[in-house]
Amino acid sequence: MIKAMKAGFGLTALAAVALFTGSQQATSEASVCAPRDDLVNQLGLQFNESQKAVGMLGAEAVMEVFTSSQGSWTILTTDVNGNSCIMAAGEGWDDNFSTLVGQGV
DSSP states (O other): OOOSSSSSOOHHHHHHHHHHHHOOOOTOOOOOOEEEHHHHHHHHHHHOEEEEEEEOOSSSSSEEEETTTOEEEEEEETTTTSSEEEEESSSSOOOOHHHHHHTTT
């Protein structure tokens, strides 16, 4: 199981993203944290993911959803200091769902 990384020690952002997304699930005990720019760069390089949505988590953090056209997705939270943690990751993202729901499906 992946242990939380708070101070940037142990794994590079590249290895951290690979380990976390390889498990394809998050638990309350597992999160990978690194500077936001490092995680975002690796999500783009490894999985071709880009930001799809962003929302405020109070005054201290934001949540971001990154997706790829191949269906992979990652949810990051980022604090005011620019530190991000991967909260969840998976496969099967579908942008068409909201369109289908509007059509009564």
